[in-house]
Amino acid sequence: MQTLLQDLRFGFRMLRRSPGFTVLALLCLTLGIGSNAAVFSWIEGILIRPYPLVSHQDRMFALVGTTRGVEGHNGLSYPDFVDFEKNATLFESFIVDKITGTSLSVGDRAEIASVGIVTANYFDALGVRPILGRGFRSEEGTGRNAHPVVVISYRTWRDRYKSDPEIIGKTQYLNGVQHTIVGVAPEKFHGTFIGYSFSFWVPTSMQETFDSTGYKLENRGARWIEGYAFLKPGVMRQQAQAELNSIAQRLENDFPDTNRGHEVQLFPLWKTPFNGAGNMSPTLAITMAVVFLVLLIACANVSNLLLARSLLRRHEMTMRLALGAGRRRLVKQLLTEGLLLSLIAAAGGIAVACWCRNALVFAFPSPAAGIVIDYPGQIDWRVLAVSAGICIGSTLLFALVPAIHASHVDLSSALKTEGGGVLSGSSRSRLRSALVLVQVSLSFVLLAGTGLLLQSLNKMRNASPGFSTDVIVSGVDLFSGGYNLERAKIFHTQLLDRVRTLPGVESAALTRVFRPRIYSHGR
Amino acid sequence: MTNGSSPLIRLSGVTKVFLTDEVETHALSGIHLDIRVGEYVSIAGPSGCGKTTLLSILGLLDTPSEGSYSLKENEVANLSFADRARIRNREIGFIFQSFNLIGDLTVFENVELPLTYRGMGAGERKSFVTEALERVGMAHRAKHLPSQLSGGQQQRVAVARALAGRPAILLADEPTGNLDSRNGEAVMELLKELHAVGATICMVTHDERFAQHADRTVHLFDGRVVEDRIAA
Ligand SMILES: Nc1ncnc2c1ncn2[C@@H]1O[C@H](COP(=O)(O)OP(=O)(O)OP(=O)(O)O)[C@@H](O)[C@H]1O
Ligand SMILES: [Mg+2]
Numbered sequence: 001m002q003t004l005l006q007d008l009r010f011g012f013r014m015l016r017r018s019p020g021f022t023v024l025a026l027l028c029l030t031l032g033i034g035s036n037a038a039v040f041s042w043i044e045g046i047l048i049r050p051y052p053l054v055s056h057q058d059r060m061f062a063l064v065g066t067t068r069g070v071e072g073h074n075g076l077s078y079p080d081f082v083d084f085e086k087n088a089t090l091f092e093s094f095i096v097d098k099i100t101g102t103s104l105s106v107g108d109r110a111e112i113a114s115v116g117i118v119t120a121n122y123f124d125a126l127g128v129r130p131i132l133g134r135g136f137r138s139e140e141g142t143g144r145n146a147h148p149v150v151v152i153s154y155r156t157w158r159d160r161y162k163s164d165p166e167i168i169g170k171t172q173y174l175n176g177v178q179h180t181i182v183g184v185a186p187e188k189f190h191g192t193f194i195g196y197s198f199s200f201w202v203p204t205s206m207q208e209t210f211d212s213t214g215y216k217l218e219n220r221g222a223r224w225i226e227g228y229a230f231l232k233p234g235v236m237r238q239q240a241q242a243e244l245n246s247i248a249q250r251l252e253n254d255f256p257d258t259n260r261g262h263e264v265q266l267f268p269l270w271k272t273p274f275n276g277a278g279n280m281s282p283t284l285a286i287t288m289a290v291v292f293l294v295l296l297i298a299c300a301n302v303s304n305l306l307l308a309r310s311l312l313r314r315h316e317m318t319m320r321l322a323l324g325a326g327r328r329r330l331v332k333q334l335l336t337e338g339l340l341l342s343l344i345a346a347a348g349g350i351a352v353a354c355w356c357r358n359a360l361v362f363a364f365p366s367p368a369a370g371i372v373i374d375y376p377g378q379i380d381w382r383v384l385a386v387s388a389g390i391c392i393g394s395t396l397l398f399a400l401v402p403a404i405h406a407s408h409v410d411l412s413s414a415l416k417t418e419g420g421g422v423l424s425g426s427s428r429s430r431l432r433s434a435l436v437l438v439q440v441s442l443s444f445v446l447l448a449g450t451g452l453l454l455q456s457l458n459k460m461r462n463a464s465p466g467f468s469t470d471v472i473v474s475g476v477d478l479f480s481g482g483y484n485l486e487r488a489k490i491f492h493t494q495l496l497d498r499v500r501t502l503p504g505v506e507s508a509a510l511t512r513v514f515r516p517r518i519y520s521h522g523r
Numbered sequence: 524m525t526n527g528s529s530p531l532i533r534l535s536g537v538t539k540v541f542l543t544d545e546v547e548t549h550a551l552s553g554i555h556l557d558i559r560v561g562e563y564v565s566i567a568g569p570s571g572c573g574k575t576t577l578l579s580i581l582g583l584l585d586t587p588s589e590g591s592y593s594l595k596e597n598e599v600a601n602l603s604f605a606d607r608a609r610i611r612n613r614e615i616g617f618i619f620q621s622f623n624l625i626g627d628l629t630v631f632e633n634v635e636l637p638l639t640y641r642g643m644g645a646g647e648r649k650s651f652v653t654e655a656l657e658r659v660g661m662a663h664r665a666k667h668l669p670s671q672l673s674g675g676q677q678q679r680v681a682v683a684r685a686l687a688g689r690p691a692i693l694l695a696d697e698p699t700g701n702l703d704s705r706n707g708e709a710v711m712e713l714l715k716e717l718h719a720v721g722a723t724i725c726m727v728t729h730d731e732r733f734a735q736h737a738d739r740t741v742h743l744f745d746g747r748v749v750e751d752r753i754a755a
Contacts (some may be wrong), residue, residue: 010627013627316625316626316627322584323684324612324613324640325608327604327605410585412584414617415575415578415617415619
C-alpha cells in the first residue's frame, strides 16, 4: 500500500516532468478510446438495439414483402397482413408501422410532421406505455376513417402543447381531419423507424386520411404496409420464415390474381430495407473499421512513445536494480505508471465518447422544419470497456518494456556511466531516431485514417436516409387553414409561379401528401 | 591488523573472462583478496587493468567466471539475481564516479530509495535518511532535485545514499573523477571521517594523493594483484 502510494507519486511526477510525452500519449489514447466507444455506440444504437424502450428487440424482425424472382422489396397489403396475423402460430405479434407525413394547422400557420400509421396493438406489442392517456384500443384499428384518434410524442407534447397536463381529449387537425389526442408517448420513445423521430401515431383505420393514393384497407393488391413481427421466445427465424412461406403459399392459391409470386420475408432489424438501417449499415461498417484502425494506431503511437521513453529510462532502471530493487518491484512501479496514464486516458475517452454520442445528428441535419432526425446513441458500457481495455492493455504492455530491458541489463554498467551526474539518458541516438521515424510515419497513417473517417462520414451524409436536401419540401394544408377549394386552387397557382421565379429554384411542384423518400426500391 | 576473526570479504582464485565476438578478455586472473572490517582499501593500477571489474564483483553487480567470493562467511559467487539484489541492498553501499542520482527524485527520495527496496517502514526510513544527510552536510537540501545541486553536493548526496542503509562495506569507483580538486578533496575528507568512525571502505582511484588516505593499497596490473601494501 505504501509502495503503491510512492509509485503513484513518482508516476504523477514523471507525467508532469515530461509534459510533451504526457499530452501526446493522453491525446492519442483519449481519442482512440473515445471515437471507438462513440462509433460502437452508434452501431449498437442504430443497428443492434435501435429502438429505445422497446422490449424484446432480439425477437423483433422487419416484415418485408418481396416478389419471387425480383430484386428489391415492396410492402404487404392490409388483407394479407391480417391473414398472416390470424394464421401464424410461432409469432407473438405483428405490427404495422407505416411512415407518412401530415400537415397540421397551428393557429394560422400550417406545418408538416412525421406520422406513423400503426396497428391498434402497436404500443402493447412494443411494451411501451404512454405516460399520459392510453395507446389504441383494438377496435380503433378498423372502420374506414372511423377513429380519428392520435397518440403524440413526448417532444410534440412538450414543444407544441407546452406540456399541457390536460392534453388528453383535446383535438388537433391532421390533414384537415380533427383528431382527438388520446395519449402521450414516453420521452425516450421515438417510434420504430431508424433515423426519424415520430411526432404522431394514428391507427390503421385512418389510412385513407393520410394517403393521397386512396383507401387500401380492403384491397389485397395494394402493397403499402411496412411492419415488424415479434417471434415467440425460443422460435428461430428459419422456423418462423417457413411458417410465413406456407401461409403465403396458401394465399397465392386462394388469391392468384393479386398474390401470384408474392412472398414475405423476415429481416433482422439491422438489415431493415425500408428505413435508414439498410442504407447506413455499409457506411457504419466502414466507419467502424476506420475508428478501429484509429484505435490501433493510437495504441501503436503510445507504445512508441513509451518505447522511446524506456530508452531514456534505461539507466534509471539499471540504477534502481543496482541499489537492490527486485524485478517484481520494478515491474510494479512501471505498471503503476502505465496504469496511471491509461486510467486518465480512459476517463478522457469516456468524456469524448459522451460528447460524440449524439454527433451523428449533426452529420445529418434535419431535412425539413418540423421533422426531427433521431439517431439513438447510447453509451454502452461494454463498448467502452472493450475500447478502454485495448488501450489500457497495450499501454501496460509497453510500459513494461523498461522492465524487460532491465531483466538482461549488465548491472556493472552502473559503474561505467560517463558524463553528467544526473541520469538523463543513454545516447542511443540511432535507435531513437529510428523510433522517431516510425512515430512520424504512424502519425501520417493516423492522419490518413482520420481523413478516411471524415470522408466516410461525408458519404453517410450524402446517403441521407430519406430526404434529398436538394429538394425543399414545404407542406401546407389550406383546408385546415380555412381555405375553400376555389381559393386554394388560386393560391396554389400563385404560389408555384412565385416560387419558380425565385433565384436558384429549378423547378417547383405541389403534392398533397408529404411522403419522405426513405428508401430506394430495387426496381 | 590480525585480530584472528575471519575477514568481511574473501576472494580466492577469482577470474573474470569477458567474451566478445569470440575474443576472450581476461579482465581478472586468480585474484586473492581479503578485506577486514574497518579497513580502508584503495585499489590502484593503470587503465584497463581490471579495477572496475573487481569492484563490480565485490559489489555483486557481476559474478566471477571462476573462484569463490565469501561475504560475511557466506558464499555469494553463484547466487540468484534476486538474492544478489537483496544482499546488495543490505550489505553494500555504492558511490559512483558519475554520482548516478535519479533526476526525477528529490535528494531525500534518492537517499531513501535503497531503504524502500528493503521494505523499511516510513518512520524508520525518515530517521535513517535524515541521519545520513546530516552526516554529509546536505540535510538542508533534502527537498531539492539533483539538477539543482553542484557536482560536489551531488556526490555528497550519493555518499549519503550509500551510507543510509548502514551497509557492511562502501564501494567507490573513482568518486572524485567528475569533480574539481577542491570538491574532490572535500569528498575524500568525508570518506576519511566515515572510516574514522568505523566504516569499511574499498575505493578505486587514479590519484596518488587520495590513495594516501587509505591504510592499504592494492596494485593491479593486467588483471593480477602485483602489490598489496599496508601503510605504516
Ligand atoms: N562488459 C565487458 N565486456 C568485455 N570486456 C570488458 C567488459 N568490461 C570490461 N572489459 C575489459 O576488461 C578489462 C578491464 O576493464 P576495467 O573496466 O575493469 O578496467 P579499469 O581498470 O576499471 O580501467 P579504467 O581505469 O580505465 O576505468 C578491459 O580490458 C576491458 O576492455
Ligand atoms: Mg574503471
